[in-house]
Each structure stands twice: as structure tokens, then as C-alpha cells.
Amino acid sequence: MNNKTIRAIKGTQDILPEESIKWQSLEDQIRKITSHYGYHEIRTPAFEKTKLFSRSVGEETDIVSKEMYSWTDQGGEDLTLKPELTASVARAFIQHNLGRINPINKLYYIDALFRRERPQKGRYRQFHQFGVEAFGSEHPEIDAEVIALAISIFKSLGLEGLKLNLNSIGSPECRINYRAALQKFLKPHFSELTETSQKRFNDNPLRILDTKASHEIKILEDAPNISDYLTNEDQTHFNEVIEYLDILEIQYKLMPRLVRGLDYYTRTTFEITSSNLGAQNAICGGGRYDGLTEMLGGKPTPGIGFAAGMERVLLLMKSKQFNKNKVQIYIVSLGEKTRATVIKLAQDLRNQSLNTEFDLLRRSLKAQLKEANKMNVKYAIIIGDKELESNQLEVKDFLTGNQQKVELNKIIEHMNSLSF
């Protein structure tokens, strides 16, 4: 391959027709299930003010500190391609006063996001997520509904071997207490911690819980659990979420170490993982963010949502069969005199909602039939000089090979009467 040809940017990919039918089928499923749950689509711009993300996602997170595609535009504004969606949706929610129009707002999205990470399996620089955000209710029913919705989508896609991990990180007050307790516990081990953990010790000690370094995991075995620091209200809330999940017969695993990376999470956090994905095994992550709208200057409004990585979901759907749109009729033409008739006939058939193709390369009869065969058409209509003169077209059944003559002015009616 020529070195000078322009290629797609690293970490981005073209979705060719063979792939895009899978995307369409996934998107159809998402729209169907979310509508069963009463969620409506929201679409937000591809880029936002940089401030939006630094304020909501958190200055110290990897996303904001090193992964955003940001630039200053000609007017001197600092802008960023969306690295995640909750912040954008919350911004739109506030901007349009959705909370005043309706006390509860249930939104879903399917969108492209951008992060400048080193690509690997299931991780790209432009990637796609679907997800939901529900604003307005602090009650555990909505936590359960959101989780059930996610599970329901994955189930409808036929995914197997998924695990739901669940935790509550409480409200800001108890996090402050827990944070202090964790720091106190870790202090004697400080010198044993990795460099990044040492850095997090002050900035965001909860994220040390996420470590994968085995010696740190060992140290953390005896660390205090956040569940012991939850307020009564937080504990009651979490218990009710669990109770609902039991009623809905949704399996979960309590994971006291599950703290989500982004600053805006409160109370319920969850993730759904698959063992069939390699290192990037989370297909869905979410949780409650009761303080987010306030953090962004809006009226305090509780909220909860999740985001799922579509590329990762598609990796799991690999074995599934997808149906391409079938070509139903191929019009074979012979000789230049027939061309006008063919193009008009194709148009008429297409207007009847029949998927119709004809030869665009002025190829031989044989080549056209070959093409028709490759497309797996049900019928071919053959028009040559003979047929043009007699007004009798040949309609060939590709399965049986049988042909019958049909008058030109009855062909639409005839084709409509056939089964495809």
C-alpha cells in the first residue's frame, strides 16, 4: 500500500457496509427497548466548552488531564470534542429548564465520543456510546429501572456471560469521612504504593481502590469499606435498590471496591463486564450523580444514568447473523435501445417498494445474470430488442430457473403479485 495515501486517523475507523448493518441492528434494538421504558432521545453537539468537562468530570481525572481533544478556536474560546456524555446532557437539561417542564426526564442517546488514548482492543479514539440519563428522582426505583433497562438491552441482543457489579459510594458527606479513614489506613503503607497511587493519595484516594497492582490489592484487603461509612439514608437507599433488583430477578455482585472514576458520582455505582473481551472488559458503566446539575450551576436535581461502549458490545455480537437489505429484482438489459425502458421500469418498481437493481456497466447478458445471482435476487426481468418489439418481457425465477412472458404494461402489477 502506498505510503502517501491518506489514511483514517489512528484510533478511528471506517464502518463499511458489512459492519454498518450490525450497527443499525444494534441501534434499532436500543431504540426499541428504551422506548419500552419511556426514554426519549436527546442529541447534543459534538463539541462543548472545555470548562464543562473540567468542572463536571473532574480536573484530576485522566480524561480531563490528558485525554481530551481540545483547542482554542478563532474567537479565543476553549473548546473540546465530547469525551463523555453525561456532562453534555446535564448541560442541555439545565439550559432548557427541562426540570421545570417535567419533574422527571428520562433521556437516551447514541453518540460518538473522542478521547486521545492509545488504541487497543475495544478502545478507540473516536468511539460510540449509547446510554441513558434520568433526572428528577432520588428514589431507588429509578436506580433499579436504569439498571434493569441496561440489562434488558444486553439480554435482547443475546449477550451471555455478563456480570453486574454494584456498589454505593454514598453521598458527599460520608465520602469525606471515608476518604479520611482510607488515608489514615494507607498512610503507614505510603512508601509501598505505586507512584500514581501516591499522587492520588491526596487528590483522590478513592481511586487507589481501583488499582491493579497485586501488592496494592493485598494491602487493600484490610482497608475500610465504604459501606461502613454510609449514612443511614444512603444505606437505606442502597438496600432498597438491592431489594428491587432481587424482585426483578437481576443477578448482581456487591463490589465494595467499585468506585467510578469520575468526580460527579454519588450513591449507586455499577458496571457490567464481560469475560469475552480482553483487557477492556467493561461494556457499561453508570451510577447516580445527585450533585452534578448543581455543580454546573443548575438547580439541584438528582440524576442517574449509564453509558455503554458500542464497539465493545459489537465485539460480543460478532457471532450473530445479520441480514442485509436484499435486492429483490434485477433487470437485465440487452442493447442500447432498451436502456431508457430499463431505467424507467426500475424507477417504477422502486416506487412500489421493490428493491430493484440494473446493470450500470453496460455489461454482457451473462455478466448481468452472474451479478444478479451473486446478489441472490428472487427474480430477473430480461429486456432485449425482441422483448422491446413484442412488448413481452421475460421474468425469470432465479430459484427454479423458470421463465415466463409478461406484457410490459402489466409488469408492475405482475411483480407486485409475486412473493419475495
Place this chain on the structure above:
RNA sequence: GUGGGUGUAGCUCAAUAGGUUAGAGCACCUGAUUGUGGUUCAGGAGGUUGUGGGUUCGAGACCCAUCACUCACCCCA
């Protein structure tokens, strides 16, 4: 940002230990006498072996650099 692996035709891969003109399968195109697809047969097109340098009488192969892809770390969906 760090580390490993891999770069040969559109795709999947060959090319003994460095030795002529780099091959095969699939896909593509043409043909097998008049205007009929699938199967078969015959033929054709398609490559500066990612790129640049080096070692050698001789490099697809060995060495160095570079780029790309890929997997993993960090982190995340």
C-alpha cells in the same frame, strides 16, 4: 506516555539455512460458437515484499532507523 508482537496481491497466507523471473487459495475480469446465473474447465489482471539506510557477489529473509497496524500497561465504555 511505556512495553511486546506483526508488516509479502483487495482478503487469508506460502517462499527450505540468504541464491534465477516472489507463489497459492478466495475474490475480480474474459472465454468455453447465436440472447441466459450457480458447478466445472481454460486464460487474464493485480506486488517498488510498509518506507529509508546498512551488511553481502547476492536480501522478502540478517542489522539499524522510521512509519503503520495490533495487543498489553496507565485509565476507561
